Amino acid sequence: MELRQLRYFVAIAEHGTFSKAAAKVHIAQSALSHQLAQLEEELGAALFLRSRRGATLTEAGALFHVHALSILRQVADAQASVSSMLSAPSGRVIFGLPHSVSHALALPIIAAVRLELPLVNLELTEELTGNLSQQLQAGALHLSVLFDDGHLGEFLYECLVSERMSLIDQLSGAPGRIRTSVSFREALSQPLILPAQPHGVRPIIEDAALEAGLPPPNVVADISSISILRNSLLAGLGKTILPIMPLKAEIEEGLLRSLPIRSPALTRTVALCHARHIPLSTAAQAVSVVARRVMKELCQKKVWTDATFIGAKSDDSFFR
Numbered sequence: 221m222e223l224r225q226l227r228y229f230v231a232i233a234e235h236g237t238f239s240k241a242a243a244k245v246h247i248a249q250s251a252l253s254h255q256l257a258q259l260e261e262e263l264g265a266a267l268f269l270r271s272r273r274g275a276t277l278t279e280a281g282a283l284f285h286v287h288a289l290s291i292l293r294q295v296a297d298a299q300a301s302v303s304s305m306l307s308a309p310s311g312r313v314i315f316g317l318p319h320s321v322s323h324a325l326a327l328p329i330i331a332a333v334r335l336e337l338p339l340v341n342l343e344l345t346e347e348l349t350g351n352l353s354q355q356l357q358a359g360a361l362h363l364s365v366l367f368d369d370g371h372l373g374e375f376l377y378e379c380l381v382s383e384r385m386s387l388i389d390q391l392s393g394a395p396g397r398i399r400t401s402v403s404f405r406e407a408l409s410q411p412l413i414l415p416a417q418p419h420g421v422r423p424i425i426e427d428a429a430l431e432a433g434l435p436p437p438n439v440v441a442d443i444s445s446i447s448i449l450r451n452s453l454l455a456g457l458g459k460t461i462l463p464i465m466p467l468k469a470e471i472e473e474g475l476l477r478s479l480p481i482r483s484p485a486l487t488r489t490v491a492l493c494h495a496r497h498i499p500l501s502t503a504a505q506a507v508s509v510v511a512r513r514v515m516k517e518l519c520q521k522k523v524w525t526d527a528t529f530i531g532a533k534s535d536d537s538f539f540r
Contacts, residue, residue, distance in 0.1 A: 221259065221262055223291075223292070223295060224255065225255050225256070225258065225259045226288045226291060226292055227245060227292065228241065228245055228247075228252050228255050228256060228259075229256060229259060229267065229284070229285075229288055230285070230288050230289060230292065231244045231245050231252075232252070232256065232268065232275055233268075233275075233277055233281070233285050236274040236275060236276070237274040237275060238252055238253060238275060256268075263280070263284065265278070265280035265281075265284075266278050266280065266281070267280060267281035267284060268281055286358050286360065287358070287359075289359075289360060290358055290359030290360060290498075291359075293314075293359060293360075294359065294498060294499075296311065296312070297311065297362075297499075297501035297503075297504070298501075308337070308338075308339050309337055309339065309340055309502045309503040309505075309506040310339035310340060310503060311339075311340065311341065311501055311502075311503040312340075312341040312343060312503070313340055313341070313342050313343065313362050313363065313501070313503050313504045313507045314343045314345060314360070314361050314362050314363075315329070315342060315343065315344050315345070315361070315362065315363045315364065315507065315511070316344075316345050316346075316347055316352040316355060316356065316361045316363070316364035316365065317344060317345070317346050317347075317352075317364070317365050318346075318347070318348070318349045318352060318365060318366070318367070318420065319346055319347070319348065319420070319444075319445070319446045319466070320420060320421070320446060320462060320463065320465070320466045321365050321465075321466075321490065322344075322346045323446075323465050323466050323468070324465045324518065324523075324524045324527070325365065325511075325514070325515070325518075326344055326346070328514045328518060328523075329342075329344070329510070329511055329514050330342065330344065332510045332511075332513075332514050333507055333510055336510055337503070337506050337507065337510065339503075340503045340506065340507060342507060345361070348415070348419040348420070348444050349366055349367060349418075349419050349420055350418045350419045351419075352364045352365075352366060353366060356375065356493060356494065356495055357374060357375075357495055359495060359498050361495075362494065362500065362501065362504040362507070363492065363493070363494050363500075363504055363507060363508055363511070364492075364493050364494070365490060365491070365492060365493070366490075366491050366493050367420070367421070367424060367488050367489060367490060367491065368488075368489040368490075368491045369423045369424055369427065370427070372491060372493060374496060375493040375494060375495060375496055376493065376494055376495075376496050377491045377492060377493040377494075378491060378492055378512070378531060378532070379489050379490070379491045379530060379531070380490055380491060380492055380512060380515050380516070380529065380530065380531040381489070381490040381515055381519060381524070381527050381528065381529055381530065381531075382487050382488075382489055382490075382527070382528045382530050383463040383465075383487060383488050383489075383490060383524075383526055383527045384463065384480060384481075384485065384486070384487055384526040384527075385421065385461055385462060385463055385480075385481055385486040385487060385488060386461070386462070386463070386464055386478040386479055386480045386481060386526070387402045387407040387410065387459055387460075387461055387478070387479045387481060388453065388459060388460050388461070388462055388464065388467055388471070388476055388477070388478045388479075389410075389453060389458075389459035389460075389476065389477060390453055390454060390455075390456045390475075390476060390477075391474055391475060391476055391477040399479055400479070400480075401479055401480045401481070401482045402479040402480075402481060402482070403481070403482055403483045404428070404429070404432060404434060404481050404482070404483055404484055404486055405434050405435075405483070407461055407479075407481050407486075408425075408429055408434055408435060408436070408437045408438065409435070409438055410438060410458075410459045411438060411440040411458045411459060412437050412438055412439050412440060412458060412459055412460060412461060413439075413440065413441045413442075413443050413449055413452055413453070413457065413458040413459065413460045414437060414439050414441075414442065414443075414460060414461065415442065415443065415444040416442035416443075416444050419444050420444065421461060421462060421488060424486075424488050425437055425461055425486070428484070428486055432484060437461070440457075440458050441457070441458060446466050450466075450467060450470065453467070453470075453476055454470065454475060454476070461481070461486070463488065463525075463526055463527070464478045464525055464526055465524065465525055465526070465527075468525060480526075489530070490515070490527075492508060492511060492512060492515075494508070512531065515529065515531075516529045516531065
């Protein structure tokens with residue numbers, strides 16, 4: 221198996237036809253087909269379904285595509301790291317953010333990397349946490365923010381931020397006693413809209429309820445999209461348990477209200493992670509330094525509401 225075969229395979233997968241892929245990698249279509257045939261013979265599986273409309277990945281092809289991208293990315297990282305030894309960090313860095321954290325982190329990280337690492341091409345991707353974990357393990361991401369739910373052992377990570385979680389619902393116009401908090405037991409009994417397992421806060425809430433000897437959450441709808449969740453809350457279809465940052469604008473506008481959870485207080489821990497088995501490129505290491513400092517500053521300046529920085533004092537300490 222040769223690197224050029226992986227590049228040819230990825231080009232066909234991305235462009236959908238042999239002719240377009242051949243033009244992209246600057247070889248004759250017949251040579252491209254020959255190299256793919258050799259690759260399929262070595263793997264013992266067909267990687268594409270051919271038709272008049274083009275080529276689509278088979279199940280084996282889709283699986284191999286993930287690994288091919290990871291291998292090519294690591295080769296590019298190795299080349300960029302060697303080049304960066306004598307110059308400023310450069311190259312592409314793919315950074316994953318969960319939906320419920322991107323509101324707090326995305327723009328500050330983009331701005332900081334652009335200012336401090338002008339030769340780095342930062343690509344932010346927003347995904348469900350379960351998907352981010354899979355992509356990080358497969359090598360499709362360099363770095364990712366994940367939540368410490370007790371299952372981060374497959375990664376190198378540092379826990380950096382603790383976020384307080386609240387019960388969030390539609391602000392009722394009816395008069396009544398002004399509440400400032402809600403017990404965890406009461407919050408669990410409300411008609412809740414939560415992400416589906418194993419995404420986001422769902423496992424954190426369920427594990428905390430089990431540990432406290434409380435009933436599981438009363439989930440009336442599984443919604444893993446922040447935008448759909450927001451609209452559902454505004455329509456009065458239920459309540460949710462989240463940190464307030466993803467819904468901060470609606471809370472400040474008085475459209476939604478947040479009640480911190482007590483007895484016990486409920487928090488989630490935000491961690492910066494990378495794959496244990498894949499070395500970080502020089503550019504990715506530099507981005508991790510910037511991201512860590514951005515998180516610390518956002519917490520210290522109270523821009524990241526209800527968040528406390530819990531990382532080590534030294535900015536030179538990253539992953540354990």
